[in-house]
Amino acid sequence: MDVADLIEKGKIKRVFRARRKWNIPNLFYHITQRAAGKEPLFIEEDDYVEMLGFMKEACARHEIEMHAFCLMPNHIHLLLRPLQRNLSEFMRNMLSRYAARFNRKYERKGHLFGGPYRQAVCLEDAYVLAVSLYIHLNPVRAGLVSDPVKYRWATTRLYCEGSTRKSFVKTSAVLGLISSKDGKARKEQRKRYRDILRKASDLEIGEVMEQEGVIENFLTHLRGVIPSSLGSFFKINKFPAEIGINLISIEELDEKIKEIREDPMGKRPETLKARRFLIEQLIARGYKREEIAQRLGMSRKTIYNILRKAPSL
Numbered sequence: 001m002d003v004a005d006l007i008e009k010g011k012i013k014r015v016f017r018a019r020r021k022w023n024i025p026n027l028f029y030h031i032t033q034r035a036a037g038k039e040p041l042f043i044e045e046d047d048y049v050e051m052l053g054f055m056k057e058a059c060a061r062h063e064i065e066m067h068a069f070c071l072m073p074n075h076i077h078l079l080l081r082p083l084q085r086n087l088s089e090f091m092r093n094m095l096s097r098y099a100a101r102f103n104r105k106y107e108r109k110g111h112l113f114g115g116p117y118r119q120a121v122c123l124e125d126a127y128v129l130a131v132s133l134y135i136h137l138n139p140v141r142a143g144l145v146s147d148p149v150k151y152r153w154a155t156t157r158l159y160c161e162g163s164t165r166k167s168f169v170k171t172s173a174v175l176g177l178i179s180s181k182d183g184k185a186r187k188e189q190r191k192r193y194r195d196i197l198r199k200a201s202d203l204e205i206g207e208v209m210e211q212e213g214v215i216e217n218f219l220t221h222l223r224g225v226i227p228s229s230l231g232s233f234f235k236i237n238k239f240p241a242e243i244g245i246n247l248i249s250i251e252e253l254d255e256k257i258k259e260i261r262e263d264p265m266g267k268r269p270e271t272l273k274a275r276r277f278l279i280e281q282l283i284a285r286g287y288k289r290e291e292i293a294q295r296l297g298m299s300r301k302t303i304y305n306i307l308r309k310a311p312s313l
Contacts, residue, residue: 022087022119022121023082023085023086023087023088024085024121025082025083025084025085026081026082026083027081027082027121027122027123028067028079028080028081028121028122028127028128028131029078029079029080029081029082029087029119029120029121029122030077030078030079030119030120030121030122030131030135031076031077031078031079031080031091031117031118031119032075032076032077032078032117032118033075033076033091033095033113033114033117033118034074034075034076034113034114035074035075035112035113035114036110036111036112036113036114036115037114038074039074039112040073040074041071041072041073041074041075041076041102041112041113042071042073042153043106047102047105048071048152048153050098050101051071051076051094051098052071052153054093054094054097054098054101055069055094055168056168058090058093058094058097059080059090059168060168061090061093062082062084062086062089062090062093063082063083063084063086064080064081064082064083064087064090065080065081065082065083065170065173066078066079066080066168066169066170067079067080067081067128067132067169067170067171067173067174068131068132068135068136068154068155068159068169068171068174069135069154069155069169070135070136070138070139070151070153070154070155070156071153071154072138072139072142072144072153073144077134077135077138078135079128079131079132079135079174081173091117095113095117098112099111099112099113125177128173128174128177129174129177129178130218130222132159132174133196133197133200133218133222134218135154135155136148136154136155136156136159136197137197137200137201138154139151139154140201148197148201149161149194155169155171156197158171159171159174159175159190159193159194159197160190160193160194160197161190162186162187162190172186174193175189175190175193176189178192178193178196196222200218200222203218203222248281253278253281253282256274256277256278257278257295257296259274260274260275260278260296260297261296261297272306275296275298275306276306276307278296279292279296279303279306279307282295282296289303289304
């Protein structure tokens with residue numbers, strides 16, 4: 001079964017990647033990056049402007065479609081789609097240039113960003129829309145503004161009101177998801193988006209950089225405020241099967257892990273094959289060997305032996 005089949009059956013929707021990041025063109029990625037420790041990323045307005053300049057230049061240089069962003073005082077959110085296999089180069093170009101400029105300006109040394117950026121891949125239209133709304137609600141959750149449209153350093157106003165000036169940000173893909181079946185003009189799409197954003201601001205939302213499953217929970221609540229006429233909201237896209245492993249849902253993964261842990265001494269071929277399958281699922285999600293051993297209740301040596309000896313799935 002290939003990835004397209006799994007997507008169509010609802011088995012793959014959104015995949016979080018802290019390590020072993022994907023670098024596949026034409027997928028939607030939710031990228032987060034925070035400052036090191038409790039340091040700020042932006043101190044003066046000029047800092048935000050400089051970051052936007054670096055972002056725009058890097059998008060043009062690396063053929064990145066920027067679909068939404070929010071620059072918060074100590075972290076950033078991006079919703080983007082690379083057209084080439086160069087996402088890591090784009091991030092390195094943008095962040096390293098900004099860090100060098102920030103350190104020179106404020107006469108500081110050391111790392112500005114707190115480790116590698118974090119990545120979640122959106123494999124369903126509903127998740128793309130949910131991520132854009134989540135990104136635009138960041139300033140409200142942080143208490144910086146009461147109306148997300150009022151926040152200057154995000155794409156919220158572009159989505160809700162539009163602009164007479166040409167922007168490097170592409171809003172059409174996300175706004176197109178909230179058209180009714182017969183299609184709507186862009187003005188109507190913006191109105192719909194703002195209405196959904198306003199209703200979503202009342203939902204309880206966690207912090208995606210600190211908790212697992214935040215977007216998934218947000219989407220569950222979000223379905224209750226989406227107009228029933230928006231059938232295309234739940235349309236599923238078909239993506240290239242270049243991911244390399246057919247990922248099952250989190251719920252199914254947890255259930256299979258529970259079954260394996262209940263049979264710790266199982267040495268039958270089918271049990272070993274099931275263990276290898278779960279190990280590969282966890283590796284694909286970015287888990288380290290030590291973390292995999294803890295989740296499966298095995299030693300790291302056992303993990304190594306299973307991967308080395310077990311037949312390929």
